[in-house]
Amino acid sequence: MTQGIQPEEPQLTEARRLPAQSRLQLTWSDGHVGAYDYTYLRGFCPCAGCQGHGGGPVQFKPPAADVQLQHIEVVGNYAISFLWSDGHATGIYRFGFLRELCPCRECCPEEELGDSK
Numbered sequence: 001m002t003q004g005i006q007p008e009e010p011q012l013t014e015a016r017r018l019p020a021q022s023r024l025q026l027t028w029s030d031g032h033v034g035a036y037d038y039t040y041l042r043g044f045c046p047c048a049g050c051q052g053h054g055g056g057p058v059q060f061k062p063p064a065a066d067v068q069l070q071h072i073e074v075v076g077n078y079a080i081s082f083l084w085s086d087g088h089a090t091g092i093y094r095f096g097f098l099r100e101l102c103p104c105r106e107c108c109p110e111e112e113l114g115d116s117k
């Protein structure tokens with residue numbers, strides 16, 4: 001284990017919408033795959049409008065209503081942005097940030113938060 005060493009940000013190789021599950025499936029350059037609920041992703045929108053200007057870590061802000069993901073846009077070579085069904089589109093999600101958010105069992109082995117629906 002090499003804690004403290006920041007590896008290169010993983011590259012996103014595929015972003016696929018799973019409309020039936022209201023999820024976004026992300027595939028990474030190391031072969032890792034994670035599926036993110038739209039509401040989860042929307043709640044972690046890192047834009048200043050959602051997070052304020054505190055500069056701290058991105059907090060989960062539950063969206064007012066369920067959202068659908070309408071469009072995915074790649075930003076440069078390092079991030080993607082989303083157009084949500086509530087019209088919001090200013091969040092830039094860096095690949096490394098998305099990877100940290102990965103809710104899969106492998107990344108979050110201890111599900112202490114429970115599954116709040």
Ligand SMILES: [Zn+2]
Binds near residue numbers: 090
């Ligand atoms: Zn936002």
Ligand SMILES: [Zn+2]
Binds near residue numbers: 033103105106108
């Ligand atoms: Zn994961």
